Amino acid sequence: MQLGVALVEAMDRAIALNPNVAGQESEPFVFDSKIYGHSTVKNALKAAQHNKCAYCEANFSGNASGDVEHFRPKAFSQQSKGAAKLYPGYYWLAYEWSNLLYACELCNRPVKRNLFPLRDPNARARLSADDVSGETPLLIDPAGPxxxxxxxxxxxxxxxxxxxxxxxxxxxxxxxxxxxxxxxxxxxxxxxxxxxxxxxxxxxxxxxxxxxxxxxxxxxxxxxxxxxxxxxxxxxxx
Structure with missing residues (x-):
């Protein structure tokens, strides 16, 4: 995902120039779904997950195509449903294999969406230079250790x-x-x-x-x- 790396570097530069604007709601980052959502990526995730949704464990591929889901949301995150949108999201993980999952539409779109609750919201990583290991997510990472x-x-x-x-x-x-x-x-x-x-x-x-x-x-x-x-x-x- 070399092109994804270049896009993330451009986002880093935009934040450095305009830290209070770039990646915020007024000037949101644009992500290229053709990279992380490419058929080769989706097929590799499906194979790694035995064609099952990472969250509900259902095998649904005979009836729906499924989504490439970002465990840590790329554009913005929310501590809970209806809570404030926290910008920017984990933009630097948008094209990272370790942050990608195969999920059914029902788990991803109406439910998970941009939710990513942390035990301590103040510890949330906000820039690519931040270390996410300092976070304590309250969601289980299906691909985690x-x-x-x-x-x-x-x-x-x-x-x-x-x-x-x-x-x-x-x-x-x-x-x-x-x-x-x-x-x-x-x-x-x-x-x-x-x-x-x-x-x-x-x-x-x-x-x-x-x-x-x-x-x-x-x-x-x-x-x-x-x-x-x-x-x-x-x-x-x-």
């Missing part, structure tokens, strides 16, 4: 946070919204049918084969590449 399952668990189809970060992530991203609950419930019904079959005792060869196939399918459904795998893991360990 921490396993999201250390923060979020499931009771049946309902996610709940077991840490402050987990609770804030569920709330901010709407991971307990009704549409997701319905999709998870349908998935649970399938898993429970397979589990019932997998636990049967049988002597009939055909039934034994069906039981073995059910057990093999359950083993696949808890792997990272499976949709709703975190929920399935919790369901099957009860």
């Amino acid at each position: 921490t396993n999201p399952r250390e923060h979020i668990r499931f009771r049946k189809n309902k996610p709940y946070g077991i840490t402050e970060k987990g609770r804030e992530t569920v709330k901010t991203l709407g991971l307990d919204r009704s549409q997701l609950d319905d999709s998870r419930l349908r998935h649970i019904r399938m898993v429970e049918c397979l589990r019932t079959l997998a636990n049967l005792d049988a002597v009939n060869p055909e039934v034994i084969v069906a039981i073995q196939r059910a057990r093999a399918e359950l083993a696949l459904l808890i792997k990272p590449e499976a949709p709703f795998s975190a929920m399935t893991q919790d369901l099957l360990t009860v």
Whole structure:
């Protein structure tokens, strides 16, 4: 993304010349979505995420194209929905692979948008020279070093946070919204049918084969590449 580097350098120069104007609401930065949203970038993200939304774990690519999402918002950020817009955003991360995710439209556009709450909003990085390691985000970075399952668990189809970060992530991203609950419930019904079959005792060869196939399918459904795998893991360990 060499062109992206040049664009960010131009933004840095603009801020140096007009720190109270450049990148602000009156003169917002313009980003080139053809770079970070290029098909090669999106396809690489999809492959890394097993075609699943980084936030809700749904596999939706058969019905929608999905978005290349910025974990740290590029134009401006907000501490909560309806809160003041904080300019500039993390413009220098607009083309950084580490800040890009593949997300479904429902998680990204009406919900996540530009939300990026911090435990201490005063520690927010505002320039490319700032170190984001000084921040304490209240959202789980799906591509970060921490396993999201250390923060979020499931009771049946309902996610709940077991840490402050987990609770804030569920709330901010709407991971307990009704549409997701319905999709998870349908998935649970399938898993429970397979589990019932997998636990049967049988002597009939055909039934034994069906039981073995059910057990093999359950083993696949808890792997990272499976949709709703975190929920399935919790369901099957009860």
